[in-house]
Amino acid sequence: MKKFNTSPLSGMQELLPTEQAVFDQLKQNISDVYHHYGFLSIETPIIERTDILLAKAGGDTEKQIYMVSKTAESADSADQALRFDHTVPLARYVVEHNNDLAFPFQVTQINRNFRGERAQRGRFREFYQCDADIIGRESLPIAYDAKVIACIHDALKTFKLPKMLIRISNRKVLAGFLKSLNLSEKTSEISSIIDHAEKIPTEKSSAALHELGLNNQQVEKVMAFMFTHGSYDEIAAKLTEIMSDTTLIADGLAELKAVFDILTQKGTENCIIDFMIIRGLDYYTGTVFEIVLDDYREIGSISGGGRYENLASNFTDQKFPGVGGSIGLTRLFFVLRDANLIKIETKQPVDYVILPISEHEYKASFELADKMRGQGKTIDVDLSNRKLGDKFNRASKISDYAIVIGNDEVTSGQYKAKNLKTGEITKL
Amino acid sequence: MKKFNTSPLSGMQELLPTEQAVFDQLKQNISDVYHHYGFLSIETPIIERTDILLAKAGGDTEKQIYMVSKTAESADSADQALRFDHTVPLARYVVEHNNDLAFPFQVTQINRNFRGERAQRGRFREFYQCDADIIGRESLPIAYDAKVIACIHDALKTFKLPKMLIRISNRKVLAGFLKSLNLSEKTSEISSIIDHAEKIPTEKSSAALHELGLNNQQVEKVMAFMFTHGSYDEIAAKLTEIMSDTTLIADGLAELKAVFDILTQKGTENCIIDFMIIRGLDYYTGTVFEIVLDDYREIGSISGGGRYENLASNFTDQKFPGVGGSIGLTRLFFVLRDANLIKIETKQPVDYVILPISEHEYKASFELADKMRGQGKTIDVDLSNRKLGDKFNRASKISDYAIVIGNDEVTSGQYKAKNLKTGEITKL
Numbered sequence: 001m002k003k004f005n006t007s008p009l010s011g012m013q014e015l016l017p018t019e020q021a022v023f024d025q026l027k028q029n030i031s032d033v034y035h036h037y038g039f040l041s042i043e044t045p046i047i048e049r050t051d052i053l054l055a056k057a058g059g060d061t062e063k064q065i066y067m068v069s070k071t072a073e074s075a076d077s078a079d080q081a082l083r084f085d086h087t088v089p090l091a092r093y094v095v096e097h098n099n100d101l102a103f104p105f106q107v108t109q110i111n112r113n114f115r116g117e118r119a120q121r122g123r124f125r126e127f128y129q130c131d132a133d134i135i136g137r138e139s140l141p142i143a144y145d146a147k148v149i150a151c152i153h154d155a156l157k158t159f160k161l162p163k164m165l166i167r168i169s170n171r172k173v174l175a176g177f178l179k180s181l182n183l184s185e186k187t188s189e190i191s192s193i194i195d196h197a198e199k200i201p202t203e204k205s206s207a208a209l210h211e212l213g214l215n216n217q218q219v220e221k222v223m224a225f226m227f228t229h230g231s232y233d234e235i236a237a238k239l240t241e242i243m244s245d246t247t248l249i250a251d252g253l254a255e256l257k258a259v260f261d262i263l264t265q266k267g268t269e270n271c272i273i274d275f276m277i278i279r280g281l282d283y284y285t286g287t288v289f290e291i292v293l294d295d296y297r298e299i300g301s302i303s304g305g306g307r308y309e310n311l312a313s314n315f316t317d318q319k320f321p322g323v324g325g326s327i328g329l330t331r332l333f334f335v336l337r338d339a340n341l342i343k344i345e346t347k348q349p350v351d352y353v354i355l356p357i358s359e360h361e362y363k364a365s366f367e368l369a370d371k372m373r374g375q376g377k378t379i380d381v382d383l384s385n386r387k388l389g390d391k392f393n394r395a396s397k398i399s400d401y402a403i404v405i406g407n408d409e410v411t412s413g414q415y416k417a418k419n420l421k422t423g424e425i426t427k428l
Numbered sequence: 429m430k431k432f433n434t435s436p437l438s439g440m441q442e443l444l445p446t447e448q449a450v451f452d453q454l455k456q457n458i459s460d461v462y463h464h465y466g467f468l469s470i471e472t473p474i475i476e477r478t479d480i481l482l483a484k485a486g487g488d489t490e491k492q493i494y495m496v497s498k499t500a501e502s503a504d505s506a507d508q509a510l511r512f513d514h515t516v517p518l519a520r521y522v523v524e525h526n527n528d529l530a531f532p533f534q535v536t537q538i539n540r541n542f543r544g545e546r547a548q549r550g551r552f553r554e555f556y557q558c559d560a561d562i563i564g565r566e567s568l569p570i571a572y573d574a575k576v577i578a579c580i581h582d583a584l585k586t587f588k589l590p591k592m593l594i595r596i597s598n599r600k601v602l603a604g605f606l607k608s609l610n611l612s613e614k615t616s617e618i619s620s621i622i623d624h625a626e627k628i629p630t631e632k633s634s635a636a637l638h639e640l641g642l643n644n645q646q647v648e649k650v651m652a653f654m655f656t657h658g659s660y661d662e663i664a665a666k667l668t669e670i671m672s673d674t675t676l677i678a679d680g681l682a683e684l685k686a687v688f689d690i691l692t693q694k695g696t697e698n699c700i701i702d703f704m705i706i707r708g709l710d711y712y713t714g715t716v717f718e719i720v721l722d723d724y725r726e727i728g729s730i731s732g733g734g735r736y737e738n739l740a741s742n743f744t745d746q747k748f749p750g751v752g753g754s755i756g757l758t759r760l761f762f763v764l765r766d767a768n769l770i771k772i773e774t775k776q777p778v779d780y781v782i783l784p785i786s787e788h789e790y791k792a793s794f795e796l797a798d799k800m801r802g803q804g805k806t807i808d809v810d811l812s813n814r815k816l817g818d819k820f821n822r823a824s825k826i827s828d829y830a831i832v833i834g835n836d837e838v839t840s841g842q843y844k845a846k847n848l849k850t851g852e853i854t855k856l
Contacts, residue, residue, distance in 0.1 A: 049432075266794045
């Protein structure tokens with residue numbers, strides 16, 4: 001017999017049913033909060049045209065994308081790939097269907113995406129992202145940036161995690177700041193250095209800036225900038241120290257102020273301005289945010305997103321500004337489990353296992369099962385012909401209660417449930 | 429500007445939010461019933477090793493499979509493909525995790541699969557399948573075949589469709605029948621002819637049998653066999669007419685009888701034996717079934733499945749017999765909508781749209797929204813700075829009710845909902 005490797009491919013998450021139940025519950029929690037906020041569900045295909053996916057990607061994306069082809073080649077199978085996020089397909093969707101949508105279009109996508117990243121513990125190549133986006137036509141008020149942040153924060157609150165911190169920045173502030181230092185041309189490289197600064201020693205970041213050709217004063221200012229964080233009022237004061245010309249960043253600061261005002265009115269807690277927040281993807285233009293667990297910074301951000309003013313600009317002349325955020329649930333589930341931070345209780349997946357003694361009790365068992373299912377219970381009827389002990393053993397792995405049905409029970413119509421942990425018997 | 433094609437790729441279903449809500453509701457209905465029957469959820473990766481997927485596939489599968497590769501080639505990216513069904517990955521999963529599973533293992537997978545079929549109206553390359561399977565270790569009583577059929581039938585009952593008919597056959601009966609005609613060697617070819625017989629004129633089927641080299645008498649018998657259908661009792665009588673040696677098919681008939689006995693006890697209606705049912709896939713070994721809408725045969729089967737005694741045999745020496753069935757929801761949704769048979773009512777996705785008159789009413793709007801969300805309502809707060817008329821227009825596309833909040837409402841704490849269809853105003 002040929003020997004097959006039956007483990008899932010590297011970078012793919014595969015859970016046992018009990019773990020899957022927890023994962024599904026977390027996913028449902030997110031979905032419920034998004035829907036309560038009025039986000040509408042859509043699903044775009046997993047396979048898209050490669051040119052659509054890569055129209056604005058750049059960076060590592062092109063290297064990580066999974067190309068798709070059929071064994072039997074046909075004309076239309078050439079340029080297809082698996083989507084690497086929900087945002088690019090959403091831009092396509094909005095352009096394609098804009099006449100049928102109500103703007104601002106509040107939309108959620110909770111589904112799998114694919115990136116062929118280098119295999120590494122805790123990195124996944126196939127992963128769930130739970131996105132909430134709001135797309136305007138022509139314009140979209142800054143208040144929606146706050147709405148997305150508040151909604152995602154509320155969704156994560158259902159996880160009952162340790163204290164969360166919402167770190168917010170604005171790309172316009174960075175752009176204005178770099179312009180004031182005559183560094184606009186190096187925006188992309190400097191952004192990348194700031195983006196990675198949290199994970200490496202401070203000296204390495206400043207060394208990288210020096211390598212880029214910044215003089216001592218510029219390096220000092222950029223370092224001071226990236227480590228600037230605090231409440232809006234604190235920041236506004238500090239910024240005047242750092243920046244020579246504050247008028248350049250007036251736009252970005254005004255947007256930050258508006259976002260914070262709304263979040264305050266919304267009662268969203270633990271928000272700070274933090275200029276270390278960049279978000280890697282190039283398409284962000286204004287607000288960017290990340291949510292972290294304040295006492296577990298090492299696990300990285302648990303959500304992030306931002307404003308993209310021009311995402312669909314490659315596909316249309318119309319303007320569809322958007323703001324969105326995402327919870328990377330597969331990675332989040334992995335790190336939370338690793339840090340023992342999943343506190344959600346999920347009961348055993350089956351409410352009752354019915355154990356008919358013999359085939360003579362099948363009919364009564366089916367009737368009882370259907371009646372209880374009608375009451376919303378999950379019921380397993382064990383039809384195997386194994387010993388009762390073996391049946392109890394299996395039952396205890398999927399449920400807390402078993403109902404044995406023999407001739408006596410059928411005759412009397414009286415059924416009893418046995419608690420499989422305590423042995424306690426209760427009448428139904 | 430480069431011109432992009434923003435339509436989804438051929439063979440991909442992409443729905444508007446209102447249609448998506450109906451689709452999601454049908455999917456949820458199926459999931460609920462499967463769970464009520466005690467099936468546990470798992471998710472296997474969409475990308476699998478090609479040799480695992482093709483270990484037992486054969487037929488068209490190999491031509492239709494989507495191969496996956498990364499742009500930047502790496503050692504492990506060579507032999508990966510998208511799964512074409514849930515059953516093969518399930519076999520791998522059971523072999524890989526069998527020590528952690530409770531057998532009989534009742535498992536459901538509701539997710540997308542991929543087949544690069546020729547593009548054709550109503551054929552999808554990316555499609556949801558809603559599978560329910562039961563896997564035994566060493567053995568699995570025939571009663572579970574009936575359980576899977578009953579469960580899938582109950583799931584479909586929630587769709588409120590016209591009369592369903594459950595057509596059941598057993599591969600052993602066919603094998604025994606062909607053996608009695610000395611046609612065992614042509615089982616595969618004859619199965620294929622029977623499998624397609626319903627869609628073509630009778631003469632073509634008999635011509636195809638003649639072409640295979642069957643003599644007149646054999647053709648006559650096979651034709652009579654494939655058109656045999658009815659209740660168990662009717663069939664048992666007819667079979668003795670058709671078959672020279674009934675002992676050969678005793679096994680299959682006994683299994684059919686057991687399945688029908690259980691279905692009767694379970695109260696599952698409208699079941700017939702029908703020897704035209706083959707199910708294309710080679711891995712079925714006993715029971716095979718399809719569910720059709722009796723008055724809409726032209727839309728094809730709306731579900732199907734069967735018993736596979738040896739599915740994991742390529743991966744392990746252990747025996748894991750299974751039985752399962754599937755609802756192909758993407759295609760089903762398409763044909764039901766086409767035939768105007770979707771009767772599920774879904775309300776507008778948002779319960780209330782709150783319209784603050786200005787930014788001064790944001791705080792009160794957020795408070796009201798959160799309060800109502802806490803009561804399980806879906807609430808959209810419109811933060812756009814468009815005219816009130818435009819806001820009402822958008823609201824009516826996603827909801828039946830709007831709540832306008834101005835200074836008076838904030839001061840009085842009295843809110844009113846406007847029915848966007850009738851204009852009726854009610855106090856909250």
